[in-house]
Amino acid sequence: MREIVVRAPATIANFGPGFDIFALALEKPYDEFRISLSQNNSVVINIEAGKWEVPTEVKRNTAGLAAINLLQRLGKPQGVEINIKKGIKTCSGLGSSGASASATAYGLNQMLSLNLNYNEIIEIASSAERITGGQPHADNAAACLLGGFILVRCFKPMDVTKFEVPDIPIVISIIKKKLTTTRGLIKKRYTLKELKNQISCCSALIHAIESGNLKDIGRFVNKDCLSEPARAKSIPGYENVKRRVLYAGAYGCNISGGGSSIFAICEKEKREEIATIFEKELIETEKEILITKSSNIGITQI
Numbered sequence: 001m002r003e004i005v006v007r008a009p010a011t012i013a014n015f016g017p018g019f020d021i022f023a024l025a026l027e028k029p030y031d032e033f034r035i036s037l038s039q040n041n042s043v044v045i046n047i048e049a050g051k052w053e054v055p056t057e058v059k060r061n062t063a064g065l066a067a068i069n070l071l072q073r074l075g076k077p078q079g080v081e082i083n084i085k086k087g088i089k090t091c092s093g094l095g096s097s098g099a100s101a102s103a104t105a106y107g108l109n110q111m112l113s114l115n116l117n118y119n120e121i122i123e124i125a126s127s128a129e130r131i132t133g134g135q136p137h138a139d140n141a142a143a144c145l146l147g148g149f150i151l152v153r154c155f156k157p158m159d160v161t162k163f164e165v166p167d168i169p170i171v172i173s174i175i176k177k178k179l180t181t182t183r184g185l186i187k188k189r190y191t192l193k194e195l196k197n198q199i200s201c202c203s204a205l206i207h208a209i210e211s212g213n214l215k216d217i218g219r220f221v222n223k224d225c226l227s228e229p230a231r232a233k234s235i236p237g238y239e240n241v242k243r244r245v246l247y248a249g250a251y252g253c254n255i256s257g258g259g260s261s262i263f264a265i266c267e268k269e270k271r272e273e274i275a276t277i278f279e280k281e282l283i284e285t286e287k288e289i290l291i292t293k294s295s296n297i298g299i300t301q302i
């Protein structure tokens with residue numbers, strides 16, 4: 001095989017309390033990647049479509065870094081061309097860089113018949129994610145690859161497990177973050193009370209996913225002591241809009257990944273109302289409102 005075309009979904013990393021260990025795949029938006037093997041020995045990135053600025057310099061793009069990481073395992077020179085159609089807004093906490101890294105690692109593994117298992121693909125993709133936040137993180141890359149809800153059970157060696165999810169209606173206010181990364185804002189020390197809350201929310205959320213209880217999924221997505229308090233400060237109007245959507249009947253609301261996008265979980269019939277609240281309450285923020293849902297489908301060949 002000399003060429004492969006794949007679709008890679010957007011993801012909500014952390015999904016409330018699961019900092020770096022939980023993520024959910026979405027039905028839309030998604031990116032498409034046409035990856036081909038070439039005669040020369042270089043890695044080339046082209047942006048075919050998409051209205052957002054994406055670096056084409058190989059070492060500044062997670063697709064390029066994932067390709068370099070993977071080709072090192074091949075042990076012989078190989079040229080690769082990656083053509084990207086961007087559907088996922090960059091720098092908005094919806095897993096755009098994770099999708100690039102995962103799709104490239106997946107595509108090359110298929111074409112070069114490397115027989116890497118999914119944990120190895122996630123490992124390669126997650127180390128490419130280092131350029132986005134200084135630290136490798138696997139949550140976006142894993143949910144993008146596998147679909148559904150993922151739990152990173154261990155980072156070294158990489159060990160990810162997937163849970164099938166029910167239809168979870170999701171409304172997102174897609175907001176670009178001002179900083180390249182917001183990981184540095186998260187505090188390093190926590191009280192015992194905070195840790196107990198966090199452990200119970202993470203456990204309760206996994207239980208809610210397993211039992212398919214939408215109300216409980218929202219309830220436990222809603223709470224987080226680690227990422228949310230730090231990142232909320234850099235999203236104008238966050239506390240207010242969260243209060244409003246919950247008052248209107250959404251089951252949960254939180255920050256997607258590193259932000260600044262905000263997502264809410266609600267019944268299907270409530271989606272338009274929640275979207276209108278995002279629209280009206282975040283009036284001074286440049287945003288795009290999207291109605292979507294969870295998806296059990298990860299990267300697929302098209």
Ligand code: HSE
Pocket residue numbers: 013014019020021093094095133137139140183227256257258259
């Ligand atoms: N878990 C990562 C973080 C996801 O919170 O920084 C980044 O999208």
